[in-house]
Amino acid sequence: MAGIVIVGAGHAGVKVAASLRTMDPDAPITLLSAESQIPYHRPPLSKKSVFDAALPMELLQANGYYEKANIDLRLNTTVTSINPDVSSVTLADGQQLNYQQLVIATGTKVRRLPVPGGERAMSVYTYADIQTLGPRLQSANHIAVIGGGFIGCEIAAGALKIGKQVSLLITGPRALRKSVAPILGETVTKLHRQQGMDIRTGCQVLAITEQGVQTNQGFVQADLIISGIGAQANMQLAQAADLTTDHGILVDEFGRTSLSHIYAVGDVAEFPYGGDLLRLESIQNATDQGANVAANIIAERHHQAPKAYTPTPWFWSDQGDLKLQMAGLGNLDAEHKVLPGNTPNNLTVVHLSKGRMMAVDTLNMPANHLAARKLLEMKKPITWAMIEACDFDLKKLFKQLR
Numbered sequence: 001m002a003g004i005v006i007v008g009a010g011h012a013g014v015k016v017a018a019s020l021r022t023m024d025p026d027a028p029i030t031l032l033s034a035e036s037q038i039p040y041h042r043p044p045l046s047k048k049s050v051f052d053a054a055l056p057m058e059l060l061q062a063n064g065y066y067e068k069a070n071i072d073l074r075l076n077t078t079v080t081s082i083n084p085d086v087s088s089v090t091l092a093d094g095q096q097l098n099y100q101q102l103v104i105a106t107g108t109k110v111r112r113l114p115v116p117g118g119e120r121a122m123s124v125y126t127y128a129d130i131q132t133l134g135p136r137l138q139s140a141n142h143i144a145v146i147g148g149g150f151i152g153c154e155i156a157a158g159a160l161k162i163g164k165q166v167s168l169l170i171t172g173p174r175a176l177r178k179s180v181a182p183i184l185g186e187t188v189t190k191l192h193r194q195q196g197m198d199i200r201t202g203c204q205v206l207a208i209t210e211q212g213v214q215t216n217q218g219f220v221q222a223d224l225i226i227s228g229i230g231a232q233a234n235m236q237l238a239q240a241a242d243l244t245t246d247h248g249i250l251v252d253e254f255g256r257t258s259l260s261h262i263y264a265v266g267d268v269a270e271f272p273y274g275g276d277l278l279r280l281e282s283i284q285n286a287t288d289q290g291a292n293v294a295a296n297i298i299a300e301r302h303h304q305a306p307k308a309y310t311p312t313p314w315f316w317s318d319q320g321d322l323k324l325q326m327a328g329l330g331n332l333d334a335e336h337k338v339l340p341g342n343t344p345n346n347l348t349v350v351h352l353s354k355g356r357m358m359a360v361d362t363l364n365m366p367a368n369h370l371a372a373r374k375l376l377e378m379k380k381p382i383t384w385a386m387i388e389a390c391d392f393d394l395k396k397l398f399k400q401l402r
């Protein structure tokens with residue numbers, strides 16, 4: 001019998017499958033993965049696994065879970081097309097699989113460096129990547145990391161910590177330019193430099209050779225080059241099937257694509273948020289949207305009303321000894337105010353837009369992050385005056401507003 005077919009077994013696909021099984025013990029669920037590994041957590045790859053081959057893979061579900069839950073997980077199985085007219089997908093071996101509901105959870109693929117020799121730069125996305133990269137990293141002396149986003153900074157900081165000489169090449173004026181408040185990006189850049197990281201800002205990569213990286217600021221010698229310049233939505237399947245796409249597969253607030261019975265979820269999905277469209281690359285989004293889509297599939301199967309996905313986004317990044325946590329969606333155009341009482345390694349920055357708190361970035365201050373998340377989840381207007389009236393104590397403010 002045709003059931004629910006999920007393409008992609010990353011954080012989002014697995015969450016959809018597991019949530020579906022919790023809600024319906026009998027629905028046939030097939031989970032298709034192009035990868036050969038049992039589904040695993042991606043964040044540890046750039047934070048620890050790549051630096052220590054002995055660390056076991058962290059699984060999304062315990063060994064044996066899929067069999068016990070009667071989820072038909074098929075590894076090494078790539079979907080080559082979606083055929084909406086006949087409600088089926090075609091697999092690489094030519095097999096057709098029918099669906100009643102289809103979930104596209106194909107995530108993203110890493111951007112390749114568009115310069116001569118760009119293919120020499122390695123990247124970190126899959127467990128297979130780190131099995132190749134890990135040994136190269138151990139034997140390298142000087143590592144050049146290209147890209148100052150979360151993943152680039154995590155790899156650079158981790159490599160520095162295991163005693164490597166590290167150059168971090170960044171096009172912008174500071175690390176994490178697009179992801180956190182400027183003062184936090186500047187602080188992180190300064191702290192990494194203090195640890196001995198060679199951070200080059202305003203640095204354009206022109207070419208990669210066997211000896212290193214040619215840049216607009218001269219040649220950077222390196223025996224290993226790693227690129228972390230972002231990712232783009234894996235939406236070829238959707239485009240070929242004429243689903244509406246933009247920077248991701250467009251879905252409504254219920255996770256439904258432009259074609260009936262087809263949902264998209266996680267990194268690949270672009271959804272309505274605050275009057276705009278948003279595609280997020282985060283575990284919070286993959287997990288929460290996964291649970292929401294599963295609930296909406298069950299609703300569809302029982303002819304019930306779907307529920308809208310209204311997230312409070314949050315992210316984290318571990319860079320050496322620095323723990324960054326972001327609650328809400330920050331904005332470079334926002335007003336950024338720093339909570340008093342910080343030390344050189346601790347910082348809390350509030351993003352205010354039209355006088356209202358929209359995000360909070362923290363460095364090594366997990367209690368403030370948790371309080372900020374709870375405050376943002378309340379979806380009440382919060383002003384700087386209210387924070388000040390609570391002695392800049394976000395936890396106290398939450399207790400007051402609860």
Ligand SMILES: Cc1cc2nc3c(=O)[nH]c(=O)nc-3n(C[C@H](O)[C@H](O)[C@H](O)COP(=O)(O)OP(=O)(O)OC[C@H]3O[C@@H](n4cnc5c(N)ncnc54)[C@H](O)[C@@H]3O)c2cc1C
Nearest residue numbers: 008010011012034042043078079106107266267281282283
């Ligand atoms: C190194 C690294 C570190 C990260 N660290 C953090 C972090 O600290 N915090 C955070 O919030 N987020 C982090 N992220 C982002 C987070 O991992 C992603 O947001 C999350 O994995 C998205 O889940 P997903 O299921 O949408 O996509 P993915 O995890 O990318 O999974 C998609 C899966 O679909 C498969 N697939 C694609 N096409 C097909 C096909 N045609 N047929 C079958 N299978 C297919 C892919 O092989 C893949 O296994 C990190 C990402 C990386 C790469």
